[in-house]
Amino acid sequence: EDQVTQSPEALRLQEGESSSLNCSYTVSGLRGLFWYRQDPGKGPEFLFTLYSAGEEKEKERLKATLTKKESFLHITAPKPEDSATYLCAVQATGANSKLTFGKGITLSVRP
């Protein structure tokens, strides 16, 4: 059974204090790993797709990386507007129609 574990559950940072969010996964074969951002009261919004170990993607203050067992979402010099819940999901090879989501990490950035 595919599993996704995200840690920590919640993270509070001071503005400008860089940190990383972790996503550990167990799948029989990885087709892709995805990061989403979810603001309170809204649906998730797609951020990144990673397909193979060693791959990195960047967008503004966010950088996602992938190894064979986990992914990190690095946040450099965060701002209060980066406060949100970050979701990680995996798609297994052969699972053409399903994603498995983690429980999410709630990030709060204080000014």
Added chain:
Amino acid sequence: NAGVTQTPKFQVLKTGQSMTLQCAQDMNHEYMSWYRQDPGMGLRLIHYSVGAGITDQGEVPNGYNVSRSTTEDFPLRLLSAAPSQTSVYFCASSYFGRLNEQFFGPGTRLTVL
């Protein structure tokens, strides 16, 4: 483009009542899905469809029915609501084969008393 729209935004039901959550998309996406999101549980797939006339069960399908008569619409029916179905429901759509880039609707917050 309106993207993915869901109605209603909020709903309160009594145990045993039935209702339909509406979902529509205007992006001509083949794939549509319904998720529920509960505190501490993450997003869980209820049902999905890979095209008009084709639906299949996800992780937590019991108590829910779906149909897909058109590409645009994918309603979710609760046959006999139970308190365990209190949740936030999200509809999503994407091109088939691009499940990573799913577009999510704003959600429906359902309370079953």
